[in-house]
Amino acid sequence: MDKLDTWLAAQSSRRRFLGQAALGGAALAAGPALAQSLVDLHLPGGNAGRPMTSAFPGKGSMILQRMHPPLLETPMEVFDRDVFTPNDQFFVRWHWADIPTSIDVDTFRLTVRGHVNRPLSISLAQLLRLPRVEMAAVNQCSGNSRGLFQPRVPGAQWGNGAMGNAKWLGVRLRDILDFAGVKPGAVQVRFGALDQPVVAGAPDFEKALDIDHAHDGEVMIAFGMNGEQLPLLNGFPCRLIVPGWYSTYWVKMLNDIEVLPGPDDEYWMAKAYKIPATPGANVKPGAKDFPTVPINRMIPRSWVTSLGEGQAIAFDQTIPLGGIAMGGDCGVAKVDVSTDGGRTWYHTRLGPDHGKYSFRRWDTQVPLPARGNVRLMSRCWNTAGVAQPMAPIWNPGGFMRGNIETTNITAS
Numbered sequence: 001m002d003k004l005d006t007w008l009a010a011q012s013s014r015r016r017f018l019g020q021a022a023l024g025g026a027a028l029a030a031g032p033a034l035a036q037s038l039v040d041l042h043l044p045g046g047n048a049g050r051p052m053t054s055a056f057p058g059k060g061s062m063i064l065q066r067m068h069p070p071l072l073e074t075p076m077e078v079f080d081r082d083v084f085t086p087n088d089q090f091f092v093r094w095h096w097a098d099i100p101t102s103i104d105v106d107t108f109r110l111t112v113r114g115h116v117n118r119p120l121s122i123s124l125a126q127l128l129r130l131p132r133v134e135m136a137a138v139n140q141c142s143g144n145s146r147g148l149f150q151p152r153v154p155g156a157q158w159g160n161g162a163m164g165n166a167k168w169l170g171v172r173l174r175d176i177l178d179f180a181g182v183k184p185g186a187v188q189v190r191f192g193a194l195d196q197p198v199v200a201g202a203p204d205f206e207k208a209l210d211i212d213h214a215h216d217g218e219v220m221i222a223f224g225m226n227g228e229q230l231p232l233l234n235g236f237p238c239r240l241i242v243p244g245w246y247s248t249y250w251v252k253m254l255n256d257i258e259v260l261p262g263p264d265d266e267y268w269m270a271k272a273y274k275i276p277a278t279p280g281a282n283v284k285p286g287a288k289d290f291p292t293v294p295i296n297r298m299i300p301r302s303w304v305t306s307l308g309e310g311q312a313i314a315f316d317q318t319i320p321l322g323g324i325a326m327g328g329d330c331g332v333a334k335v336d337v338s339t340d341g342g343r344t345w346y347h348t349r350l351g352p353d354h355g356k357y358s359f360r361r362w363d364t365q366v367p368l369p370a371r372g373n374v375r376l377m378s379r380c381w382n383t384a385g386v387a388q389p390m391a392p393i394w395n396p397g398g399f400m401r402g403n404i405e406t407t408n409i410t411a412s
């Protein structure tokens with residue numbers, strides 16, 4: 001935590017935070033210059049080329065999905081380097097384009113209000129003095145891999161890079177709620193942020209969690225990410241961390257916590273991010289009228305990362321193969337791999353365990369069946385005994401993809 005502590009110490013002697021965030025703000029407002037090279041996301045519906053850009057504040061080389069609001073995808077090779085995704089290549093997703101481009105760290109306040117005994121207005125300095133916790137957790141967009149849905153569904157056509165894993169440092173939401181004193185009869189807690197809709201009357205981005213979930217001691221308010229401050233685009237100065245749940249709940253630039261005596265019936269909970277109330281969120285392509293529930297817990301996933309889609313390698317009897325896995329809402333139990341499209345499966349060796357919500361590395365040495373096209377697959381079982389299925393699901397939101405993915409390579 002060295003870098004973060006140095007930065008935090010520096011803030012106390014400064015009137016305004018004019019570091020990375022403010023600098024980035026200028027670049028963000030100006031709009032990044034469009035880039036150099038194209039990357040192929042291999043989306044089955046076509047139109048899979050995307051420009052690479054490194055013009056966004058605090059961000060290195062990223063796949064540009066959309067400019068306003070910024071949607072930046074992490075290139076797959078980043079996940080091969082480390083189970084922790086570097087801050088400068090961590091994916092970015094915002095719903096509204098009106099994002100503050102600088103934050104005054106002295107006047108910033110996190111309010112806690114609603115169904116509580118003591119409404120609070122917490123300064124950043126106060127937040128930083130509370131007992132700290134750190135946790136590794138995967139932040140994955142509900143629509144990660146949406147571009148792989150067949151038939152295609154509307155929404156950002158993400159490849160597999162709308163996800164990332166980081167060590168989040170912050171405070172327990174439970175501690176804040178206890179300090180405010182939640183009144184009996186509280187049902188949900190709603191989280192609001194500094195970003196604003198660009199269209200008048202459009203719904204402000206807010207999400208809610210059930211009171212027991214909000215109070216479970218795992219949900220965090222994070223101000224540190226991999227030992228540094230949060231990049232502006234990932235929610236500086238603080239964001240919600242909801243381990244094991246899709247990142248639609250991980251509200252960035254969090255500045256408002258409202259305890260509710262009833263369920264949140266605003267747009268982002270009642271209408272958006274709803275999945276079919278069916279096993280695996282699966283319905284027949286084209287289906288429309290079905291009961292829905294708000295998206296919630298993540299499911300196991302895994303990817304081959306040591307080789308990329310379409311890569312050509314020299315044929316050998318056996319080859320090294322590696323990748324990453326996540327258990328979803330619990331840990332990774334095992335990962336098996338196939339080099340023949342799922343007929344034969346081989347065990348892999350799991351890398352260090354960074355906690356049940358983290359990515360886990362896997363590696364192995366596998367035989368190649370023959371020269372030519374090879375279909376590589378990986379399959380994760382989580383510690384609850386849930387395994388990735390072979391068949392993909394479909395739903396109109398393009399949410400919760402989790403089937404076994406295939407990486408096609410050629411060996412000659």
Ligand SMILES: Nc1nc2c(c(=O)[nH]1)N[C@H]1C(S)=C(S)[C@@H](COP(=O)(O)O)O[C@H]1N2
Nearest residue numbers: 091092093094095141193234248250251252
């Ligand atoms: N304030 C705010 N928080 C937000 C959002 C948003 O639009 N505004 N989008 C959510 C969604 S849908 C995703 S996928 C994640 C993305 O987190 P990241 O940009 O840090 O990767 O932020 C979540 N938190």
Ligand SMILES: [Mo]
Nearest residue numbers: 141142143248
């Ligand atoms: Mo998302």
